[in-house]
Amino acid sequence: MLTVSNLEAGYGDVQVLFGVSLSVKAGEVVTLLGRNGMGKTTTIKSIFGLIRPAAGAVEVEGVALAGQPPFRVAQAGLGLVPEGRQIFPNLDVEENLVATAANRTKREQAWTLERVYAFFPRLKERRRNMGTQLSGGEQQMLAIGRALMTNPKLLVLDEATEGLAPVIRAEIWACLARLKQDGQSILVIDKNVDALVKLADRHLILEKGRIVWEGTSGDFLASPDLKDRYLHV
Numbered sequence: 001m002l003t004v005s006n007l008e009a010g011y012g013d014v015q016v017l018f019g020v021s022l023s024v025k026a027g028e029v030v031t032l033l034g035r036n037g038m039g040k041t042t043t044i045k046s047i048f049g050l051i052r053p054a055a056g057a058v059e060v061e062g063v064a065l066a067g068q069p070p071f072r073v074a075q076a077g078l079g080l081v082p083e084g085r086q087i088f089p090n091l092d093v094e095e096n097l098v099a100t101a102a103n104r105t106k107r108e109q110a111w112t113l114e115r116v117y118a119f120f121p122r123l124k125e126r127r128r129n130m131g132t133q134l135s136g137g138e139q140q141m142l143a144i145g146r147a148l149m150t151n152p153k154l155l156v157l158d159e160a161t162e163g164l165a166p167v168i169r170a171e172i173w174a175c176l177a178r179l180k181q182d183g184q185s186i187l188v189i190d191k192n193v194d195a196l197v198k199l200a201d202r203h204l205i206l207e208k209g210r211i212v213w214e215g216t217s218g219d220f221l222a223s224p225d226l227k228d229r230y231l232h233v
């Protein structure tokens with residue numbers, strides 16, 4: 001599905017990623033973990049063409065994407081729920097959902113407005129509200145719904161539960177679990193390791209721009225020192 005190999009990237013003269021490699025297979029849920037400033041968002045920006053990697057390869061089902069503009073990455077089947085949600089503020093909920101919608105993969109069970117509303121009934125209630133009038137949790141559901149409307153082969157969430165109340169976080173995790181049951185491939189960046197260990201199949205830990213650990217949820221639980229070494233502040 002997604003293969004990233006030896007990615008190097010940074011900002012100006014400052015190198016942030018030093019050969020990041022990762023993969024997500026069809027139907028898998030994989031997490032990218034690490035403390036603040038370790039390069040998680042830079043990895044996502046490089047994958048999505050939001051910054052140009054200095055070296056390395058990004059492939060989606062064999063299509064080479066490194067250095068391609070964001071619309072090509074979207075066309076290849078990657079859907080992003082960006083950090084900070086980035087809801088279009090001057091559009092209402094429904095307009096946000098259809099703004100970037102596409103069924104490029106020609107799925108039989110495509111995501112449509114009706115299906116997104118059935119998945120997030122709260123969005124249906126709020127369909128005529130402007131993006132800015134929504135609560136943080138509703139905005140997050142909208143950002144996920146908007147990405148699903150592109151019918152992505154891989155859904156990527158960057159800090160999807162940041163700043164949300166614990167009960168709302170739990171709702172978002174539950175949504176992701178339902179998507180996983182549906183066979184959706186997902187890459188999640190988040191700091192709530194305990195919730196992610198239950199949800200995900202595999203985990204990668206990023207430290208100073210390098211992948212320093214990789215394993216299954218079982219491996220992660222069997223190494224309790226990982227949290228102190230790489231994840232706690």
Ligand SMILES: Nc1ncnc2c1ncn2[C@@H]1O[C@H](COP(=O)(O)OP(=O)(O)OP(=O)(O)O)[C@@H](O)[C@H]1O
Nearest residue numbers: 011012014016034035036037038039040041042043
């Ligand atoms: N636009 C930018 N210009 C210059 N340096 C940046 C920029 N964005 C991030 N950096 C630097 O790159 C490094 C990695 O940042 P990145 O946002 O990828 O980390 P992160 O792991 O996603 O952390 P966080 O959880 O804080 O978002 C940090 O040292 C950060 O200061």
